[in-house]
Amino acid sequence: MKKIDLKKLLSNQLLIPFTAIIILCIVNIIYDCVNTDAAFFAIETKTNNSGFTVFSGPLITILDNGSELAILAIGMTLVTAASGGQDISVGATIAIAGSAMLRVLCGGNTRPETLAAPIIVGFLVACIVGMLCGAFNGLLVSVFRIQPMIATLILFTAGRSIAAWINNNELPIVPDPKFAYFGSFIPGIPIPTTVFIAAACIIVAALLLKFTNLGLYTQAVGINESSSRLNGINPTAIKFISFIILGLCVAVAALIKVSRLSTINYSVIAKDIEMDAILAVALGGNALSGGKFNMWASILGAYIIQFLTTTLYRFQVDSSALPAYKAVVVIILVVFSSPVVRDKLSSLSNKKKALKKGVA
Amino acid sequence: MKKRVVALLTAAVMAFSMAACNGGGAATTGGSTGGSTGGNTGGSDTSAPAASGELIKVGIINNDPNESGYRTANDKDLQNMFTAANGYEAKFAYSLKNDEQIQAAQGFITDEVDYLLLSAADTAGWDGVLKDAQAAGVKVILFDRTIDADPSLYEASIVSDMAKEGQTAVDWLAGQGLSEYNVIHIQGVMGSAAQRGRSGALDTKVAAESNWNIVTQQTAEWNAEKAQQIVQSVIDAKTPFNVIYAENDDMAKGAVAALDSAGISHGVGKDVIVMGFDCNKWALEELLNQNWNYDGQCNPFQASYIDNIIKTLESGGSVGEKTIIMDEKGFDATTITQEDVDNYGI
Structure with missing residues (x-):
């Protein structure tokens, strides 16, 4: 009875992400024991410079800064599952959507006194722009059947220039302090707003997967396109929809990113986030070649990446060596979560079982 | 056929991006x-x-x-x-x-x-x-x-001269007469000329003086969000600090965002000295409002x-020295004027 549980556990996709979190926690606890005044799990209340009480601590930092990545991981998982490829343009399209949002909010003025449009209008425009970028990618992938990475390479290359062009290469600053709430705190609420935004996105995604056939259809298309077509699913539409959803995720991430600083820097905003988003999907043990997926594992993967970043900053790892440390951890995680290794592990436990039976 | 469509699309997007x-x-x-060359012969042009x-x-x-x-x-x-x-x-x-x-x-x-x-x-x-x-x-x-x-x-x-920019900034900081300097040093992209010049002066000073300490030294790659996370990690670790030396304005802004959410006061006469580089207009305005303390120019x-x-x-003259190093200023929040912001803000 116990053996069957072990096998089930080993083959569970969530095993690797959870193990990673536990290891990271242990490492941090050990660090705390060595450095007595550090406390990883402590959540303090502080008064911020606007005079409101807020929670603060490493855990809050992880939840706060991991939000964008978690949101992107939702869309990236769907795109990966449906198309068997990844969208590498998300960082650049965040710049485009964010730039469009600023253009609307500031009305083409670099230093406006007041908002030119309500924040919700700016956000809706960002959503439309994000979905248009998604539609462009989706069109190339689903209709023209271009490899996703090649198709999205176009916006990856051109996106930041387009973003700069939208605002005439100016860097507008949003004057309304309310706009900054999305990236920091709403007065009176001590939990970062980003946590609520991420939670809302995750809930919407969960509902979408539970109450529609999207998840099933996406997996079907990813596993075998022609057989899913024979079963009455339209693979073109499913792939297209997955890119549109990612576009929407990009718009939400852009809102958070731009709100954090109330301005934008086209060349560095959300830089390299596409790689982290793809990594989140991979850390979740999802096959990057498409097919079956586990959304929760991807979201956990996103938070693990942030957990790792925060931990490395906490340990004051030498800045030039930081990417190398990250790479090592990532290699270990990805290797262990790869289907090959997991098959090996489960067959190993099977053998053990057989061996014990033989002995008995 | 398919390939041709791809090529066409790619070309179109490339052209678009160039336009952008x-x-x-x-x-x-x-x-x-x-062709105004021919017509412009008269002396109407004052700066001929x-x-x-x-x-x-x-x-x-x-x-x-x-x-x-x-x-x-x-x-x-x-x-x-x-x-x-x-x-x-x-x-x-x-x-x-x-x-x-x-x-x-x-x-x-x-x-x-x-x-x-x-x-x-x-x-x-x-x-x-x-x-x-x-x-x-x-x-x-x-x-x-x-x-x-x-x-x-x-x-x-x-x-x-990036090294001179760094030196000007460090000299200014030394002139503040703090009894102890606990510096959060946020670096630019490692190996870039600006990073090397601006880091060099600070590193030398910290090595030479016993009351100058580096609390943390990390690269944020000119990125405001990364700078915010780095400063956040120092705040979470409860290590005391009183200077933020960010190698550009964006990173200083990110650092200040972290200070704001933790309720740490910054600026002229406050707990933490904030230093940036590049003299963006918005950054000089932060100086004018005394939220930051120093901004170094990169002309x-x-x-x-x-x-x-x-x-x-x-x-018919000749240029004496081949390498000409430009004048670069460092602005102090206590002395900066609106005129400086208008003239030197980029």
Whole structure:
């Protein structure tokens, strides 16, 4: 009875992400024991410079800064599952959507006194722009059947220039302090707003997967396109929809990113986030070649990446060596979560079982 | 067929992106405005060039103005200086890639420009084309960035001294007379000239003085969000600090965002001294509001220096020192004025 549980556990996709979190926690606890005044799990209340009480601590930092990545991981998982490829343009399209949002909010003025449009209008425009970028990618992938990475390479290359062009290469600053709430705190609420935004996105995604056939259809298309077509699913539409959803995720991430600083820097905003988003999907043990997926594992993967970043900053790892440390951890995680290794592990436990039976 | 569609689409997008690159009002021929060369012989032009009547033809090769606020200001400055009104016929070429820049340079030499103004993307690979320029009688002036070529191949090189920028900032900080300096040092992209210059001065000072400590030294790669996370991690670790030395304005802004959410006061007469570089207009306004303490300039305004050199050369003079280091200021929040913000903000 116990053996069957072990096998089930080993083959569970969530095993690797959870193990990673536990290891990271242990490492941090050990660090705390060595450095007595550090406390990883402590959540303090502080008064911020606007005079409101807020929670603060490493855990809050992880939840706060991991939000964008978690949101992107939702869309990236769907795109990966449906198309068997990844969208590498998300960082650049965040710049485009964010730039469009600023253009609307500031009305083409670099230093406006007041908002030119309500924040919700700016956000809706960002959503439309994000979905248009998604539609462009989706069109190339689903209709023209271009490899996703090649198709999205176009916006990856051109996106930041387009973003700069939208605002005439100016860097507008949003004057309304309310706009900054999305990236920091709403007065009176001590939990970062980003946590609520991420939670809302995750809930919407969960509902979408539970109450529609999207998840099933996406997996079907990813596993075998022609057989899913024979079963009455339209693979073109499913792939297209997955890119549109990612576009929407990009718009939400852009809102958070731009709100954090109330301005934008086209060349560095959300830089390299596409790689982290793809990594989140991979850390979740999802096959990057498409097919079956586990959304929760991807979201956990996103938070693990942030957990790792925060931990490395906490340990004051030498800045030039930081990417190398990250790479090592990532290699270990990805290797262990790869289907090959997991098959090996489960067959190993099977053998053990057989061996014990033989002995008995 | 499929391939052709792909190629077409890619080409279309590329063209679009190119158009976007030039979106900052940077047309390929800046101040030439048609064939005004012949008609502009009268003395109505007050700032007539040395070679009166004829416009001086300059070919300007620069990096993409989208690269940074610095580059945008640099490009605008050049566009304003090299106009027909000032006696120039200017052509502009932009690229972040060395080979494309070299091609553009060859194009300008073929067009028989009088001067080639160059901000090279990369230090290497320029010997050949500069020799061609010399053979064709085109005078070369480097701005903003130096190259690895024999100094005889160019007339002058107008650059910023990043190490001096760092030194000015560190000297200012030392002048604040704190009993103890606990510095959060946020670096730019490792290995870039700006990072090396600005880090160098601080590192030397910290090594020399016993009451200067580095609390943390991390690269945020010019990125505000990364800077925010780095400062957040120090706050979470409860390590005391009283100085933020960020190697550009964006990173200083990110750091301040972390301070704000933790309720740590910053600015003139407050708990933490905030220092930035580059003198963006919004950053100087933070100084004016006394939220930050110091901002070091990285001077993007080379056009007037270039103009002077060209005028000297045209009137038969010669340039004394080949490498010209620009004046760069450091602004203190207690002394900065609105005039400074307007004049030096980029």
